[in-house]
Amino acid sequence: MKSKTTFKHEALLDPADIQDLLKAISKGLGKGSLEFSDDKGVLTLEPQGLLYLKVSASEEEDRQQFDIKVRWDKHPKTLSKKLPKISS
Incomplete structure (x- = not known):
């Protein structure tokens, strides 16, 4: 399969199928790869x-929904763990 930079999928699923997808996402987050x-x-x-x-x-009215958004930087900034020296 070709590599791509976007992914979008829409479907009508029952709650159990959506729960399985959310579990797969959770597992992938834990492994560091989705x-x-x-x-x-x-x-x-x-x-x-x-x-x-x-x-x-x-x-x-007759519609309810929830959204979950997760994002991160591909190259997160590393910050110093040392306290700065401040004189007064």
Whole structure:
């Protein structure tokens, strides 16, 4: 399969199938590698360091939804763990 830089998939699934997908994402986060694939190619992500998490939920009339967004820098900045010297 060809490598690609974006992945998007939409489907109507039952809660058990979505739970399986969320478990696979959780397992991949733990291993430091997530591989998304379809008939158009593969996208491999390698989360590392501190990850930014955004969780939101909403309800409007007959529709409810929640969104989970996780992102990180491919080359996270390394910060000094030493305290600065400050004189007064």
